[in-house]
Amino acid sequence: MLKTFSFFYYKLSSWLSYMHKKVIVPMRRSHKNPTYLARSNAIGMGLAFAPFPGQVPVVLALWILLRRSKYRFSLAISVAWTFISNVFTNLPLFYLYYLTGAFFRQDNVAFSYAELKELFANGIFQAAGQMGMNILYGSLFYMLIFGALGYYLGMRKQKKT
16 A cells, blocks of 8 residues: 555656646746746646647647747647646546536536446447537536636746746
């Protein structure tokens, strides 16, 4: 038991140090204006809660489209924030999206977490067909909330330094 705990503690501490190195240090060293960095946080944190895997290519496509406009952002910071959702957190996040979407759509919650795991084990398309709209509405809610939170925290962090 202690060996397992130390393994997870090591992984968590290494992930936190990685995030510090890739997100916090570039923000402190940057010579860019605060909105540039806050926009990077907002895009990364918002897309981290997107209901599909592979948010990094979406961030890269946005960066390519917006790099010559006045809405530029840091690719490294945005990509680092997208790793909030990963292989280990996707299924719990999908269930959270499903519950939130069911609440907003005033649907009855028809699936438990165990049933959701079973549906995703059978195939993602079957699961998306049965609960897709609830997951979509729930994820849009979290994308907007965490995108705004990322922007706010980025502006606040830059004004303090």
